[in-house]
Amino acid sequence: MTNNIHVKKWLDEMADLTNPDKIVWIDGSDEQIEALEKEAVSTGEMLKLNEEKLPNCYLHRTAVNDVARVEHRTFICSKKKEDAGPTNNWMDPQECYAKLRKLFKGSMKGRTMYVIPYSMGLVGSEFAKIGIELTDSIYVVLNMNIMTRIGKKVIDALGDSADFVRGLHAKADIDEENRYICHFPEDNTIWSINSGYGGNVLLGKKCFALRIASYLGKTEGWLAEHMLILGIENPKGEVKYIAAAFPSLCGKTNLAMLIPPEIYQKKGYKVWCVGDDIAWLRVNPADGRLYAVNPEYGFFGVAPGTNDKSNPNALATTKRDTIFTNVVHNLDDNTVWWEGLDKNPPKNALDWKGNKWDASSGEKGAHPNSRFTAKAINCPCISPEFENPKGVPISAIVFGGRRAKTAPLVYQSTGWQNGVFVGSIMGSETTAAASGLAAGVRHDPMAMLPFCGYNMGDYFKHWLDVGKKTANPPKIFNVNWFRTDDDGKFIWPGFGDNMRVLLWILDRCEDKVGADKTAIGYIPKADDINIEGLDGITKSTVADLLSVDKELWEAEVKGIKEFYATFDRLPAELNKELEKLENALK
Numbered sequence: 001m002t003n004n005i006h007v008k009k010w011l012d013e014m015a016d017l018t019n020p021d022k023i024v025w026i027d028g029s030d031e032q033i034e035a036l037e038k039e040a041v042s043t044g045e046m047l048k049l050n051e052e053k054l055p056n057c058y059l060h061r062t063a064v065n066d067v068a069r070v071e072h073r074t075f076i077c078s079k080k081k082e083d084a085g086p087t088n089n090w091m092d093p094q095e096c097y098a099k100l101r102k103l104f105k106g107s108m109k110g111r112t113m114y115v116i117p118y119s120m121g122l123v124g125s126e127f128a129k130i131g132i133e134l135t136d137s138i139y140v141v142l143n144m145n146i147m148t149r150i151g152k153k154v155i156d157a158l159g160d161s162a163d164f165v166r167g168l169h170a171k172a173d174i175d176e177e178n179r180y181i182c183h184f185p186e187d188n189t190i191w192s193i194n195s196g197y198g199g200n201v202l203l204g205k206k207c208f209a210l211r212i213a214s215y216l217g218k219t220e221g222w223l224a225e226h227m228l229i230l231g232i233e234n235p236k237g238e239v240k241y242i243a244a245a246f247p248s249l250c251g252k253t254n255l256a257m258l259i260p261p262e263i264y265q266k267k268g269y270k271v272w273c274v275g276d277d278i279a280w281l282r283v284n285p286a287d288g289r290l291y292a293v294n295p296e297y298g299f300f301g302v303a304p305g306t307n308d309k310s311n312p313n314a315l316a317t318t319k320r321d322t323i324f325t326n327v328v329h330n331l332d333d334n335t336v337w338w339e340g341l342d343k344n345p346p347k348n349a350l351d352w353k354g355n356k357w358d359a360s361s362g363e364k365g366a367h368p369n370s371r372f373t374a375k376a377i378n379c380p381c382i383s384p385e386f387e388n389p390k391g392v393p394i395s396a397i398v399f400g401g402r403r404a405k406t407a408p409l410v411y412q413s414t415g416w417q418n419g420v421f422v423g424s425i426m427g428s429e430t431t432a433a434a435s436g437l438a439a440g441v442r443h444d445p446m447a448m449l450p451f452c453g454y455n456m457g458d459y460f461k462h463w464l465d466v467g468k469k470t471a472n473p474p475k476i477f478n479v480n481w482f483r484t485d486d487d488g489k490f491i492w493p494g495f496g497d498n499m500r501v502l503l504w505i506l507d508r509c510e511d512k513v514g515a516d517k518t519a520i521g522y523i524p525k526a527d528d529i530n531i532e533g534l535d536g537i538t539k540s541t542v543a544d545l546l547s548v549d550k551e552l553w554e555a556e557v558k559g560i561k562e563f564y565a566t567f568d569r570l571p572a573e574l575n576k577e578l579e580k581l582e583n584a585l586k
């Protein structure tokens, strides 16, 4: 499909190494995709679901030991260890290549190698970057076809350039003891072996669009972030954009597609989804603002908890052209189910492992990290700007995590430098999105702990630098939808009602509303969060959600100091911000 000598040479080397029986170029045509779907169904790799209820939808089950990202087996292989930094696993690149070469050797014998040219970002746009993934998994090809822009148009756009990310993936034996997700940022290379699960194998997503791209962004002066992008349209038809970074399984997809509460719908407010997981941000010298694109083409969304109240837009998106992974199979009508979809679990069903399952057993039917892969263009609230090659101008950046206590519903940083500090001290309870993590709160700066492809101290510095280059930078906020009461129940209703907080944020960006200055930053006056139409939430609940507990924050400062002490390249500005916080709490 190409005469590009760089592609050909690399492909030859990789084929020599993995020794596939056949090599198939993915051109992205409908016929080719349909043929692959048929093949995957014929081998049992995927199950075709009810064509009337779920047209062109499939179910896939991964191996039981292969259900999430594996942070302890993810490596950043920069030449120097200190360039990977204190938060990443590191291996010497030559050592890692040698080690993995042994695992890849002959791994595709008897199998087909698929060559997937893909573009992160609109093909040929200023933001876009090209990758080629070699894989022996049809599931990967079909997912990449939904998640990224693939095929001939991409290889044509590459031309004879050597500037593409070289991704190699083999399922091998799905052996977790030999599972490796390795990144070579200095070589534009990703090698992934012994997994068949999402973030480990859809190399355009976390591996490229965050780990490799964050490194490229550092070198080239832009940011690759674990952020959703949404637009809020006011009754006058003006749209303002917000980018928000929450850790995995902490509400990005839900916020990105939110349906405004009735009181706002009646007034004419709308929310548009530009992206639900990854944002690439660049300074636009013309107006000094930060512009964001979503480099992906689809959603790899969390299934459990998705229902027609929490996220009707996501649910609607999954009604066609969708691949479901590790959910419940309803045998009665050949559809799917997951916890939190509705109150009627199917009686005649198989769980995510493929075993006969009944909800009365008390066991979960869907894996907590079960997912849907669906096309962004099938989302009812996809933004008209989704394919704008220039991106959308960002008014506010929002950080947030899962915190039962400590973090208030929302607060605003005092400026860019303080905002970078707020992002750097983020903590969140761990979730099922990665295997083998200890339960409890961990530091997850900017929701990028598992995804920063270089030294996180340098990453903070880069954030500070981007702020200096941006004449009109976004305002920076922090939110927490997950504060709990004494019974462990969430206090804030969340989901669509998060709009109430977003509107305060936008009002702050336009200087339309006041705030109270506290030790941690600006907090809304309780009256300024609109609770009209909210059951069981009073002004005093809001005041409670906004409270800043001095003792908890003093403990927090202690934790931040310990975390910061692990860095060798922490910018002095952040220590200054920490000192300011500590003094303000006194």
Ligand code: GTP
Pocket: 246, 247, 248, 249, 250, 251, 252, 253, 254, 255, 276, 277, 300, 301, 302, 304, 305, 306, 310, 433, 481, 482, 490, 493, 494, 495, 498
């Ligand atoms: P990744 O795809 O892993 O990066 O996750 P994400 O950040 O997109 O998370 P997602 O929106 O899929 O939400 C994960 C879980 O959090 C789901 O079970 C949701 O139901 C739940 N959730 C999302 N928003 C809220 C909220 O506002 N309040 C509460 N209580 N739960 C929420």
Ligand code: SPV
Pocket: 068, 069, 197, 198, 199, 200, 205, 206, 247, 248, 249, 277, 300, 433, 434
């Ligand atoms: C996440 O874990 O943040 C995800 C899913 O969005 S995965 O693609 O598996 O990383």
Ligand code: MN
Pocket: 226, 247, 248, 249, 277
């Ligand atoms: Mn994610």
